Amino acid sequence: MKRKLLITSPYNIAEFESWLSDLALQGLYLKHLKHFFAYFICDEPSKMDYRVEIENSSYCVEQQEMYQLYGWKKVTAKGNITIYSCPSEQIKEEIHTIPIVQSYTLKNVKRKRTIMSGIMLLWIFATVLLSLYILFYNGTPILNLVNDGLQTVYCILADILLGIICIKEYRDISITYQTLKNGNSIRHHISWKQSKVFANILVAVAVPCLLLMAVNIYFSFLNIKYSIKDNSHTFSSEKYNTIFLKDIEKSSRDTNNEYNYRIRKNTNIFSKEIYHICEEQVSPYGNSSLETVYYNLNFKPMVKYTIADLIKSDMQNDNDKDSEIKKINLANVDNVYIISKGDAVYFYISKSNEIIRMKYTGSTNPNEILDLMTTFKL
């Protein structure tokens, strides 16, 4: 049994029949059809004609017998499509002798496909818009990519692919229907090379799409594994390459207050590791909090743009746009930027492929926090 990708939908009757006949000349005889593939048995090459029947009502035995009487043997059926074959020299009569009558069999299918394609295209249009909105949300596409991986890109590609298939199938039905309606018979032996090229292009788009989907699924599993919500006080900060609220507050006041941690960890194609840490402390000296996001990127060129997008994302309000960005030189890291905004101080630190963005709210002087950063393990 040999499997071949369908070069066109069976609704493109002329090309589909021609394709099957040409394969029979190579010794491949259709056995059955599945969604995207046709299965063939191998035998001696011969001249075989195939006919595609599109029918909305069920066949009675007599009808099948009648087809056989004229030499047409049922090969396979899928949905409302039935395929018949007959050795070319044994054809007594064509299955369809009046094109306009054959067009009636396509009328309902065409109507249903028009409605379905319309709904499908609207859905595709909506999801593409939504995906683009998610990708360009806040005007920070690189940051959104780094946070979400290729999920949105994959969605857009898959939607475009689905849209193309939808339009192509609708076009196939429309052309076949119009040909028959105009009184022209189906040509059973025509070139199908163009459709094959088109199918190959579709495959070239579909394969990366499927690979992206597989990568996406792989990272989803990793994220389930990584998803940690740790609110315990015994939490070990050693395994995270960042400073913690406890370190900051201890450096200014030697208190033993209790801290709440919330940690979310994930990974995707762009980042080996991402973690979001939210810490809060309530003490008689005043409340403080620290939000940390850590990225370990796979692609170094993305570092610069991710920091730019992080700053842009944090400074969304018009009032924030005037906030001064201070660039600090620290010995053991590549870049440090500090922005003060209201009660909060934002730190953006990068070294090689690693980025840390911290938002600190509290009474500790930012310079003291900078001193702590010199002990960074980045």
Add this chain to the structure above:
Amino acid sequence: MVKNEPMTEAMYYVLLALLQPCHGYQIMRSVGELSCGRVSMGPGTLYGILNRLEKKKLIELLEEDSRKKVYIITDVGKELLVGEYKRLLAMVKDGQLLEKECL
């Protein structure tokens, strides 16, 4: 066939054949006999016409089993067939001019 659709030759003969209850194969034979072998149609065409005529209620199912379906013309079908026959007669009558001029 209905107001704005023309009746094809094949449909005309199928309706003629169904003045008597017939199943698919009998219809095919009757059409051949009635047209003296002039009209031949493929099996797909025949069943396409039968489906179409049934949907338009010009014919109806008289008997059905898993093997075959027996059809007969309806009153609406007969009316349409008579109308078509009259139209064809009128056309032949009009065409008699040809006999004097050309034949």
